[in-house]
Structures are given as C-alpha cells and as structure tokens.
Amino acid sequence: MTDTRALSLHCLMEILEKGRHSHVVLRQTLEANHELPRRERAFLTCLVEGTVERLYELDYLIDHFSKVKVRKQKPLVRNLLRMSVYQIKYMDSVPARAAVSEAVRLAEKRGFGSLKGFVNGVLRTIARELGQVPYPRREDGFSRWARVVYSMPVWITEELLLEYGEERTERMLAQGLLDRPFTVRCNLSRASEEEIRESLLAQGIDAAAVPGIPGVFTLKGFDRPEEITAFQEGLLQVQDVSSVLAGLAADIRQGDFVLDICAAPGGKSLHAADLLAGSGHVEARDLTEAKASLIRENKKRSRFKNLSVRVWDARIPDEEMFGRADVVLADLPCSGLGIIGRKGDIKYKLTRSGQEELAALQREILDASWRYVKPGGRLVFSTCTVFASENRENARWFAEHYPFVPVDIREKLPGRFFEETGSQGREAREAGAAWLQLLPGEKGTDGFFIAAFRRTK
DSSP states (O other): OOOHHHHHHHHHIIIIITOOOHHHHHHHHHHHTTTSOHHHHHHHHHHHHHHHHTHHHHHHHHHHHOSSOGGGSOHHHHHHHHHHHHHHHHOTTSOHHHHHHHHHHHHHHTTOGGGHHHHHHHHHHHHHHGGGOOOOOGGGOHHHHHHHHSOOOHHHHHHHHHHHHHHHHHHHHHHTTSOOOEEEEEOTTTSOHHHHHHHHHHTTOEEEEOTTSTTEEEEESOSOGGGOHHHHTTOEEEOOHHHHHHHHHTTOOTTOEEEESSOTTOHHHHHHHHHHTTSSEEEEEESSHHHHHHHHHHHHHHTOSSEEEEEOOTTSOOGGGTTOEEEEEEEOOOOOGGGTTTOTTHHHHOOHHHHHHHHHHHHHHHHHHGGGEEEEEEEEEEESOOOGGGTHHHHHHHHHHSSEEEOOOTTTSOGGGGOOOSHHHHHHHHTTSOEEEEOTTTTSSOSEEEEEEEEOO
C-alpha cells in the first residue's frame, strides 16, 4: 500500500528544501500515484498545501517547544515535525497520538532512528500544551503578528498595509489560507452551457453557475479533472473567473487575429479561440518548450484548429509581427500574490528586489510588444497580483509612453466587479474604468488586475 504520509514528506522536501513549485510537485506526485483512493489524495493534498501555507506558524510552534531550533534541525526532521504539527493543530480527522506515532515511524524508516526520541518528545509536548502557546500580539505590531498568524513575510504585509490599509490587508491574508473554488469555463463554440451542465450532472458533479458570466461554473463532487467526461472531450477549461474576465475585456470579434505573448498554460488563448468560434486565429507564445507543450496539450484536448503555438521570448521584438494583431493579450510575469490561495509557496520565494525586477520586466515586455497591435487594435495587460507597481503604475506608464488610449471595460464585464467605494474605486473611475483591480476572495475571484488599451496610430 502507498504510504501517504511518506509521499507528503517527500513533497515537502522538494518544495521547502529544493525550492520546487508546490503545485508542480503535487501534480507530479498525484499523477505518479494515480492508484491512490480519493480520500488519500485529498489527505495528501491537504497536508502538503496546509503545511506550506502555515509554514511560519508551524516553525514558531516548534521553536517554542524544541531546544534545537528549526533552522538547525536536519531538513527531513524539520519537515517531518512541520507536517506533524499541522496535523495536530489543523486536521481534526487525525488524532494527535496518530500524528505522533506516524512521525516516529517515518523518522526511523528514513534513517533517523537515533532522533525518534527527539521527534516523539517534541510532538507529544506540542500535542499536550498547544493551547498554552503565547502568540505575538496584534497591538505590538501588525506585520509581526501577521507573520505568525497568517504566515506572511513581514515586508509583504508592510507593502500591503501601505496600499490597502489594515482591514483590507487582513482580509487578503485570511483569504490566502482558505480553500479556493474550482472554476471551469465552458467552450461554448463546441457545446451549449446546458449540454455541458447535463454532462456534469450525469457524473454526479455539482455545477454552480457564476452570475453574469455565461459558461463559467464552480464544480464540486469530483476527484480529478481528468476523469470528467466534458473535460476529456475538451468542452471545459480549468480557469479562474478573474482570468476569464481578462479575455472578455479584450472584446475579441469574429475574424480577429489574437496574439497571446505569455500564454502558458493556455487558458486565455483557448478562451480567445472559443470566442472566435472557428474564425480568425490565435497565436499563443511562451518562453520555453516546456511551457509551449502545456499549451499544446490543452489545444489538443480542446480540439481548436484556429490556434497555433510558438516558443518566443516576449522581451525580444518580432518585426514580422508588427502591425498584424487585432488583439494582444499580455498576461505578464508578476509576483503572483493574487493566487497565494492556490500556490502557497509564492510568498516565501518573493523578495522586495525580486518584485521590483518583475515590474521592470513587465515594462521591457510591453516595450517589445506594443508594435504588434494594429492601429485601432486592442491590448489587454493583466497580472495575478495586487501590487500597484506591477499593475496601476505600469498601466499608467504604458498609456503615457506609447500611442494607446485607455478603453472603458465596464461594458464588457459584469457591473458587480466594479462596485467599490474606497480609493481603488475612485482611481478606476478617474481612469475611465480602463482598469480593474480584484483582490483575493473579495468578489469570488483570485487577486487579479486587468487594463485595456486601444492603439491610436
């Protein structure tokens, strides 16, 4: 039988010690162990994602009880303790004694039998005295309090506080620790919304429509997307509501040529191909063959003939493409803080200097790509983050330096996404609703930014 906890420990070693992306490690592990029952798959996913999301809090608790601090422990031992403390504190279905005994067993199995007494002692003490641990006090410093309570790096919280204030910042931090809905978009050029819903219901899958956006559902009651008939037949694409909104903001019309310059894994490209309904063409580009392969896999499954894929570095101008595109989709590299609820390790990898470099990279790509748009054509700039330097500031910079004017996107998107009374709403109104900043969870979406422009000459 597959040892689910051993698999979980392997995942954590890959993510937290080798720096691999959590969603990639989890996907590959589940694919390699496809025989795992649904309950065990859910256990593994919950344990790995939860341990990564709560990393700073778990280390705080371990350091409180252990004479050997986390940073000085053997890598396997510290990750074994982390996942065990997560089970004790957050997984009600796991008795504390089971979490402790399984940790001791794993320590011995992985060649750390000499440390099983240490593992046993630390975990038993934590299980017994967990409720007595003094946490940092909010009134003594919000950022340091949030570092433990929400496992968020101090510098990120400080930046969010400057831009959004304490109340909205805390809401975003809390959303990053909640389960996110599983959202799909129907390829309506291939089947009707009702036909796809009936197919889902026939498999016992609950499909709830997202208000105001035709063909977008949140799904419950399934194990793997690959087992959904409508997904196998290319009638569904896994895509968050926010990403779908970016495609709608592009105002794609029959016969358009659409160029997606940073396309992997291909959600927006496929959406564009679907909106074209067999007319026009979409060219999806990304930096590496590995990323291009992801797009090709989705293209093959979705069976769109009006979509091609090409490897291209978006920083390098392609003179042959100048003036050819009716629409350019520029979903640019960013810090990703809008999707920490799906990729919990993002916050630990990001640095202040790295975030500044990403904002500069966006400008470099926009500078290389704006000429692809025909006069009168449209460019949609989007990111999955919430920092102004990567969003509003770069949108303003683009409009000031290139022959483009902002486009009012309120006509293309449901009005509820523009309902805002704070500074964000005022700024958007002053900009003619040329951009939309979504914050994680506030309107049932990931954190996302969308800005649309039209080329004037």
